Amino acid sequence: MRNILIIGAGKSASYLIKYFLDKSQTENLHITVGDINLENAQKLVGNHPNASAVLLDVFNEESRKAAIEKASIVISMLPARFHVEVAKDCVHFGKNMVTASYISPEMQALDEAAKAKGLVFMNEVGVDPGIDHMSAMEVIDRIREDGGKIILFESFTGGLVAPESDTNLWNYKFTWNPRNVVLAGQGGTAKFIQEGTYKYIPYHRLYRRTEFLKVEGFGKFEAYANRDSLKYRSVYGLDDILTLYRGTIRRVGFSRAWQMFVILGMTDDSYTIENSAEMSYRDFVNSFLPYSPTDSVELKMRHNLKIDQDDTLWEKLLELDVFNPKKMVGLENATPAQILQKILMDSWTLAPEDKDMLVMYHKFGYEKDGEKHQIESKMVILGEDQTYTAMAKTVGLPVAIAALKILNGEIKTPGVQLPITKEVYAPILKELKEFGITFNEEEVPYFGYDPSNM
Numbered sequence: 001m002r003n004i005l006i007i008g009a010g011k012s013a014s015y016l017i018k019y020f021l022d023k024s025q026t027e028n029l030h031i032t033v034g035d036i037n038l039e040n041a042q043k044l045v046g047n048h049p050n051a052s053a054v055l056l057d058v059f060n061e062e063s064r065k066a067a068i069e070k071a072s073i074v075i076s077m078l079p080a081r082f083h084v085e086v087a088k089d090c091v092h093f094g095k096n097m098v099t100a101s102y103i104s105p106e107m108q109a110l111d112e113a114a115k116a117k118g119l120v121f122m123n124e125v126g127v128d129p130g131i132d133h134m135s136a137m138e139v140i141d142r143i144r145e146d147g148g149k150i151i152l153f154e155s156f157t158g159g160l161v162a163p164e165s166d167t168n169l170w171n172y173k174f175t176w177n178p179r180n181v182v183l184a185g186q187g188g189t190a191k192f193i194q195e196g197t198y199k200y201i202p203y204h205r206l207y208r209r210t211e212f213l214k215v216e217g218f219g220k221f222e223a224y225a226n227r228d229s230l231k232y233r234s235v236y237g238l239d240d241i242l243t244l245y246r247g248t249i250r251r252v253g254f255s256r257a258w259q260m261f262v263i264l265g266m267t268d269d270s271y272t273i274e275n276s277a278e279m280s281y282r283d284f285v286n287s288f289l290p291y292s293p294t295d296s297v298e299l300k301m302r303h304n305l306k307i308d309q310d311d312t313l314w315e316k317l318l319e320l321d322v323f324n325p326k327k328m329v330g331l332e333n334a335t336p337a338q339i340l341q342k343i344l345m346d347s348w349t350l351a352p353e354d355k356d357m358l359v360m361y362h363k364f365g366y367e368k369d370g371e372k373h374q375i376e377s378k379m380v381i382l383g384e385d386q387t388y389t390a391m392a393k394t395v396g397l398p399v400a401i402a403a404l405k406i407l408n409g410e411i412k413t414p415g416v417q418l419p420i421t422k423e424v425y426a427p428i429l430k431e432l433k434e435f436g437i438t439f440n441e442e443e444v445p446y447f448g449y450d451p452s453n454m
Helices: 014-023 038-045 061-070 080-093 111-116 131-145 178-182 203-208 254-264 281-286 297-305 312-319 336-348 390-407 422-433
Strands: 002-007 029-035 051-055 073-076 096-099 120-122 149-161 190-194 197-201 210-215 219-225 243-251 356-368 371-382 415-417 440-444
Touching: 002 014, 002 061, 002 390, 014 029, 014 038, 014 051, 014 390, 029 038, 029 061, 038 051, 061 080, 073 080, 073 390, 080 096, 096 390, 111 120, 111 415, 120 390, 131 149, 131 356, 131 371, 131 390, 131 422, 149 219, 178 336, 190 219, 203 219, 203 254, 210 243, 210 356, 219 254, 219 356, 243 254, 243 356, 254 297, 254 312, 281 297, 281 336, 297 312, 356 390, 371 390, 390 422
Parallel strands: 002 029, 002 073, 029 051, 073 096, 096 120, 120 415, 149 243
Antiparallel strands: 149 356, 190 197, 190 243, 210 219, 219 243, 356 371, 371 440
């Protein structure tokens, strides 16, 4: 049997593993799921005869190499920073590899070695990045083939909570790695281009510069800019495009509220807080506020952030129970971001019966025969429960489909790459439709920008 090695059995692995289990008989597959938490792997594998769960620590070189050497193809669902060690072993043992993560400089450095051995190292083939790339290139290529010239491309994605499970004032629950949510937008200024004018948003202003979107049947959303939209000009072959903007979707009001944490410094991950384990939630909040012998933490917070007592922002803070003197942080040498994450997980963790929602929204503007046109393409996917989430479905299925098509020789162009060629995106998008992952596409009047406001 052909052995598919999946390293990592986290939140996004459920549909990925189920896809291979369902096809294991017809495709002659054995699925090995390795994770540092054996229980996680066993839960997803169950008692399936064509699968096994193994304890696998990616930092244990001996066991990692042994598992990779036995594999027919390797799928890494680890945090992005850990992929490169797996990738180096894949080069050494001559194994194709698939990840859902952005291509790091370290991964890109393996391109020549992968090509020399004829290996496919497919990256950015989850949802965002992944389905966003593939669905965008499908439309962009179609417009070009029809004689059109792309002048505008905007792309937004958000992992959210489904309407029936939307039970908190933030209209948000964690559907993927909570740490990534807390750290979102850090590490660089957001860069994009609108009507030929370059725009920049520093982190401290990121959540106050939002755009509004509407999705039929699901209402109004907001979006804040991703870090560097400009790099996708060359990726998509849009070097002379006038507008290129990529962003993250949230429900309206989330960003304004999140800005409170940014202003106070609670999302900072660059230093640790002394005696953090002994702090209460209230102590944590107070550590970012001025000293006062008379004012309460609540009063200092409202004054510092200029929040009226009847403001919905205040209600959102109260809902998180951040002023509780009895709830303890309990984390040794924790950064502010780590403590904030723990506080948020109390309120934002999906309950077993909760459903999540994945929203993707593309805008394409193009010129043809002297006229301007616009296409809007929207996708909404709802999850089933806490395990089989929309996020896991839209991340895991394209990874699984790509891996099987590489294994079967249908995708064979070697090198470190992302799924932007027709060889890759066409068959994957076609099969995703069988799982209900489709876009609603429509022509709308072209909406340009007033250059005086750029």
